[in-house]
Amino acid sequence: MDTTNMTEEPASPLGQQSALLDALFPGFSLLSSALYTYTRIDLTLYIPLILVVIGLTLALKYFHSYVWELLDSSFMSTADIRVDDEIYSMVMAWVAKQGFARRSRRFVVNANLSSRNWYVMWASRHKEEEEEEEEVEDSGLDLLAKPKKKPPKKLNYTPSFGTHYFWFKGRLVMFKRYEKRAQSFASISEREEVALSTFGRDPTILKELLDECQASFTRQDENKTLIYRGAYKPGTTEPAWSRCMSRVSRPFSTVVLDETIKKSLLEDMRDYLHPHTRRWYSNRGIPYRRGYLLYGPPGTGKSSLSFAIAGYFDLKIYIVSLNSTAMNEENLGTLFSELPKACVVLLEDIDTAGLTHTREKPEVIETAAAAQPTAIPAGVTPGVPTANSSGGRISLSALLNVLDGVASQEGRILIMTTNHINKLDEALIRPGRVDMRVPFSLADTAIISTIFRGIYATLEGDYPATPKKANSVESTSLLSERAAAAQRALQAKAVADEKAHKAAVEEARIAALGEAFAKVIPSGEFSPAEIQGYLLKYKRLPDQAITNAAAWVVKKRAEKLKQVEKEREKEEKEKADQEKAQKEKLKEKTESKEGSEAMTSPTSTTSRSGTSTPSSEKEADEVVVV
Numbered sequence: 355m356d357t358t359n360m361t362e363e364p365a366s367p368l369g370q371q372s373a374l375l376d377a378l379f380p381g382f383s384l385l386s387s388a389l390y391t392y393t394r395i396d397l398t399l400y401i402p403l404i405l406v407v408i409g410l411t412l413a414l415k416y417f418h419s420y421v422w423e424l425l426d427s428s429f430m431s432t433a434d435i436r437v438d439d440e441i442y443s444m445v446m447a448w449v450a451k452q453g454f455a456r457r458s459r460r461f462v463v464n465a466n467l468s469s470r471n472w473y474v475m476w477a478s479r480h481k482e483e484e485e486e487e488e489e490v491e492d493s494g495l496d497l498l499a500k501p502k503k504k505p506p507k508k509l510n511y512t513p514s515f516g517t518h519y520f521w522f523k524g525r526l527v528m529f530k531r532y533e534k535r536a537q538s539f540a541s542i543s544e545r546e547e548v549a550l551s552t553f554g555r556d557p558t559i560l561k562e563l564l565d566e567c568q569a570s571f572t573r574q575d576e577n578k579t580l581i582y583r584g585a586y587k588p589g590t591t592e593p594a595w596s597r598c599m600s601r602v603s604r605p606f607s608t609v610v611l612d613e614t615i616k617k618s619l620l621e622d623m624r625d626y627l628h629p630h631t632r633r634w635y636s637n638r639g640i641p642y643r644r645g646y647l648l649y650g651p652p653g654t655g656k657s658s659l660s661f662a663i664a665g666y667f668d669l670k671i672y673i674v675s676l677n678s679t680a681m682n683e684e685n686l687g688t689l690f691s692e693l694p695k696a697c698v699v700l701l702e703d704i705d706t707a708g709l710t711h712t713r714e715k716p717e718v719i720e721t722a723a724a725a726q727p728t729a730i731p732a733g734v735t736p737g738v739p740t741a742n743s744s745g746g747r748i749s750l751s752a753l754l755n756v757l758d759g760v761a762s763q764e765g766r767i768l769i770m771t772t773n774h775i776n777k778l779d780e781a782l783i784r785p786g787r788v789d790m791r792v793p794f795s796l797a798d799t800a801i802i803s804t805i806f807r808g809i810y811a812t813l814e815g816d817y818p819a820t821p822k823k824a825n826s827v828e829s830t831s832l833l834s835e836r837a838a839a840a841q842r843a844l845q846a847k848a849v850a851d852e853k854a855h856k857a858a859v860e861e862a863r864i865a866a867l868g869e870a871f872a873k874v875i876p877s878g879e880f881s882p883a884e885i886q887g888y889l890l891k892y893k894r895l896p897d898q899a900i901t902n903a904a905a906w907v908v909k910k911r912a913e914k915l916k917q918v919e920k921e922r923e924k925e926e927k928e929k930a931d932q933e934k935a936q937k938e939k940l941k942e943k944t945e946s947k948e949g950s951e952a953m954t955s956p957t958s959t960t961s962r963s964g965t966s967t968p969s970s971e972k973e974a975d976e977v978v979v980v
């Protein structure tokens with residue numbers, strides 16, 4: 355009897371089906387035979403069941419997404435939020451403060467201020483400001499006390515990709531953050547998309563939510579000047595304004611400037627920004643724009659005044675860096691066309707912007723710009739800079755086109771600052787482009803003492819308030835309520851009077867010291883920035899500042915002399931180098947000319963004069979050339 359066949363394992367029932375199943379589910383036969391060997395379970399028997407389950411799952415998935423899509427398109431309202439729009443930062447900053455974001459199990463964490471996302475910067479900055487406030491409250495008056503060790507910076511959390519649910523005003527809202535697969539080349543933060551949805555066809559609740567996000571964002575910016583700079587939109591080479599920071603608005607009074615100039619500047623701007631003025635301009639066909647030129651030596655307050663103006667009129671400030679490597683006419687035009695209706699546009703140090711000083715050669719740069727209309731990698735503008743003879747990327751004509759062009763938003767205040775007004779082309783500062791010129795000068799006696807008073811005046815919030823004394827009236831329980839109130843009022847008045855008297859005495863003392871200081875500092879020799887820098891070394895020691903002022907003047911003069919000497923040497927060296935280079939160029943030219951003459955000689959020389967050129971005549975030629 356052949357026992358071999360009896361002891362043999364029964365043939366696997368997979369048989370011929372295995373090839374087909376393997377094609378459908380790779381590795382199926384392997385898995386099935388392994389399962390059969392160890393558990394004696396024949397998977398092929400379950401295939402119909404497995405297929406039904408898979409089919410059902412797919413059908414359910416399809417049905418679910420179909421139903422969801424139907425629901426989404428017919429019964430839901432959705433707000434799509436673009437990541438390159440400011441509202442994105444507003445929504446994310448709001449979301450970061452919500453409970454559902456804090457409880458989220460999958461989240462995005464940001465730690466650093468240099469994050470691309472403005473909302474992170476915003477949130478961190480506000481946290482820092484809150485911490486600073488707390489620090490001020492906690493610290494005493496001991497200025498020599500060792501600073502407390504700061505705790506590590508708090509992290510910011512926002513929900514990660516997926517759908518997150520939360521309640522807003524009794525309605526269920528979905529916060530969806532997902533990846534845009536179409537842009538798989540961009541970084542993950544640039545690919546993301548955000549949307550807010552709610553059930554119901556009425557989107558009012560979403561609009562209310564977005565309003566709240568905006569309100570909470572802007573509430574933090576009260577009394578602040580918002581500063582914007584040109585930047586590329588995330589993941590693109592399209593220029594757009596990007597909010598780079600917000601600063602506590604500088605009170606106009608802290609910029610020291612001739613009072614009449616200040617007053618007329620303010621009146622002019624107030625009139626320009628008046629709601630009726632726009633109509634006045636349009637009725638007369640005059641473009642509703644106004645330009646100001648602030649000129650004067652460095653450190654005299656031009657930028658400070660620009661920021662103070664923006665703060666005073668509660669306008670955003672847009673800073674244009676004409677020197678930026680990524681700036682060209684096209685980008686500048688786009689940025690100007692995207693300015694809001696009323697704002698301050700600041701073109702700083704316009705004389706150093708490398709504008710061509712003529713309007714005759716614009717075609718060179720335009721050709722170059724046309725050849726390179728898009729795809730400017732951040733920080734690089736290939737081709738364009740070389741077209742500009744003075745090294746800038748924008749020609750004067752291009753800038754003028756942008757300033758006057760149809761794309762340039764009406765209603766803006768244009769402020770240009772310069773240290774060298776005489777270096778500017780007349781076309782740039784002609785009336786219509788510059789309607790008011792504001793001179794800034796080195797500090798005279800009045801400015802010196804004003805700066806001194808500004809530094810040493812005791813202002814609200816300089817020091818923590820002294821702890822309140824126990825109210826003696828409270829304890830006198832025998833006094834009637836009315837008498838106690840009267841006494842309290844009297845006491846408060848006495849305290850206020852005493853405070854006012856002390857403040858007046860202190861003010862007079864500082865004013866006298868300011869005058870003494872102004873006598874030591876020569877008028878018209880130092881900029882307000884230099885004087886402020888000196889006084890900051892003696893922040894709380896006005897007497898010492900006066901005592902050491904004369905020595906500072908001597909030191910500063912020596913430094914300035916040295917600087918002038920250095921600059922002169924540099925200029926002389928540059929001049930000598932230029933002359934040398936010119937001579938070498940000429941020499942090369944002459945040599946090549948001689949060479950070509952020698953090659954064509956004697957025919958050419960004979961044809962010119964009929965005789966061979968005598969050496970003396972050749973020398974004479976050379977002299978003429980030189």
Ligand SMILES: Nc1ncnc2c1ncn2[C@@H]1O[C@H](COP(=O)(O)OP(=O)(O)OP(=O)(O)O)[C@@H](O)[C@H]1O
Pocket residue numbers: 608609610611651652653654655656657658659771772773794882883884886
């Ligand atoms: N007129 C001024 N009044 C008050 N502060 C001033 C004045 N001038 C300069 N300062 C102080 O000096 C510093 C530098 O001033 P600012 O940047 O405004 O000068 P600037 O004229 O714009 O200089 P630059 O031409 O170099 O850009 C600031 O901190 C500012 O507070």
